Amino acid sequence: MSAPTDKLFTYTEGYFITKSLLALWRLGLLGGADARIDPGKSAAGLGCDARLLRATLDYLVIRGIFVKDGDAYRYSEHGRELAPYYGYLPMHIGAYEPVFGQYEQVLHGDLVYGANLKRAEHELVGGMSAMEEHLLARLNTLMDEIAFTGVLDLGCGSGRMLAQVLRRSPRLRGVGVDQAQEACEKARQNLADEGLAGRTTILYGDAGRLHELPAGVLAQVDLVIAMFVMHEIHWQRSRAGVVSCLRDIAGVIGSGGRFLMVEVSRIAAGGARPGLRFVPEYQLVHEYSNQRLAGEQEWREMLAEAGLTVLRTEPAGMCEAFCFVVGVRE
Known part of the structure; x- marks a missing residue:
């Protein structure tokens, strides 16, 4: 078999592995590092076909994710290594399946994201919930160095990140907007x-229009966190809309407050560096869902225009994601 054919089959194999794992995730069968699946019992409890579930697991045995354990299946060493990161499957694939499952209709304009097409929000929320421990490790380290009394989580999703922040001290209060x-x-x-409901306020609202939130709800906030939110505003509201949102954030945190912004940098005009993982895919996904990534320098310029300054930059531990620690410019 030729090398080009080998490469093409590698791509198609990746598709089938991903779809199989995502199906198991949706069934609730991709658990912790010690997951053990009995196809007969699992199929009966889930109302699915035991023969097909076994066929899926047998396929993933061949692909090195599971091993047979009597009549059941458990993770191989490789599958166990992957276990903390299975949440990327619904985040990166499941959430955007409504878009890319109808690729041609979107290209032709028969389906338009935001009008008659949208991503699967429950997949995104579920994936983020599973990945939060991994994604938030860097933020937790940064928050150790920041004094704050009230936190605002823009695009709060499941609220688990907000809960993790509030557990740091019984004196902290939080607001989430989604x-x-x-x-x-x-x-x-x-x-x-x-047990944190008494210290939190969750608001259904627009993270890009903080000035429209109920008066006084942000009075105690001196830390704002935005994880992968600002690029959505960038596309929907343009650069001017982003700067307006950033000015609102500056007004909320005030002098001495902090803004933690996590984003994935857009690929530079010169092209992607060799070995870049998932960032081209992440960029493509966001073009199709009417969101535009910006480069780090673009973000710095927009922050400066809003009266903010970058105090520190750290890798965020996902793709080419970075975290800006931002303060109000004196």
Whole structure:
């Protein structure tokens, strides 16, 4: 078989592996590092076909993700290594399946994102919830160096990040804003389950228009966190809309407050560096869902225009993601 054919089959194999793992994720069968699946019992409990579930697991045995354990299946060493990161599957693939499953209709303009097409928000929320421990490790380290009393989480999703921040001290209070009702409901439930409902306010609203939130709700906020949110505003509202939002943030945190912004940098005009993982895909996904990534220098310029300054830059531990620690310019 020729080398080009080998390469093409590598791409198609990746598709089938991804689809198989995502199916198991959606069934709730990709658990912790010690997951063990009995196809008969699992199929009966989930109302699915035991023969097809076994066929999926047998396929993933061949691909090195699972091994047979009697009549059941458990992770191989490789599958166990991947376990902390399976949340990327619904985030990167499942959430945008409605878009890329209808690729040609979107290209032709028969389907338009934001009009008659949208991503699967529940997949995004579920994936982010699973990945938060991994994604937030860097932010937690940065927050150790910041004194704050109130935190605002823009695009709060499941609320788990907000809960993790509030657990740092019983004196902290938090506000979460999200434009998805489902996310707000999940956040309220998660925070209530954590016993934190009395210290939090979850608002269904637009993270890009903080000035439209109820008066006084942000009075105690001196730390604002935005994880992969600002690029959505960048496309929808243009550069001017981003700068306006950043000015609102500057007004919220005031002198001495901090803004933690996590984003993925757009690929430079000169092209992607060799070995760049998922960033080209991330950029493509966002072009098709009407969101525009910006480069680090572009973000610095917009922050400066809004009266903010970057105090520190750190890698965020995902793709080419970075975190800006930002303060109000004196």
